Amino acid sequence: MRYRAGLDHVLNNIDLHIETKEKIGIIGRTGAGKSSLFQAMFRLIDQESVSGKISIDGFDIKSIPLHHLRSRLSVIPQTPILFAGTLR
Numbered sequence: 001m002r003y004r005a006g007l008d009h010v011l012n013n014i015d016l017h018i019e020t021k022e023k024i025g026i027i028g029r030t031g032a033g034k035s036s037l038f039q040a041m042f043r044l045i046d047q048e049s050v051s052g053k054i055s056i057d058g059f060d061i062k063s064i065p066l067h068h069l070r071s072r073l074s075v076i077p078q079t080p081i082l083f084a085g086t087l088r
Contacts, residue, residue: 001040001051010036042070 001011011033018024026034039045041054047062054061061069 038075
């Protein structure tokens with residue numbers, strides 16, 4: 001995957017097999033591609049920049065309706081914040 005033609009790939013040759021209901025964590029140093037992986041999985045980036053395919057349960061994510069896809073994935077940020085500020 002690359003963000004624009006002419007730029008280096010930010011993700012290259014990734015192959016994951018995650019079992020049903022299995023929970024995983026993606027960790028790595030700054031710039032390792034964690035955010036890029038999630039942007040690709042949630043289809044937040046132009047799919048034309050993604051070569052190869054991302055499949056969930058054997059279905060290419062390009063064929064899954066966007067709302068359905070995103071309703072089945074979740075992310076817990078490193079620093080979860082429920083509310084910024086104070087509550088009365």
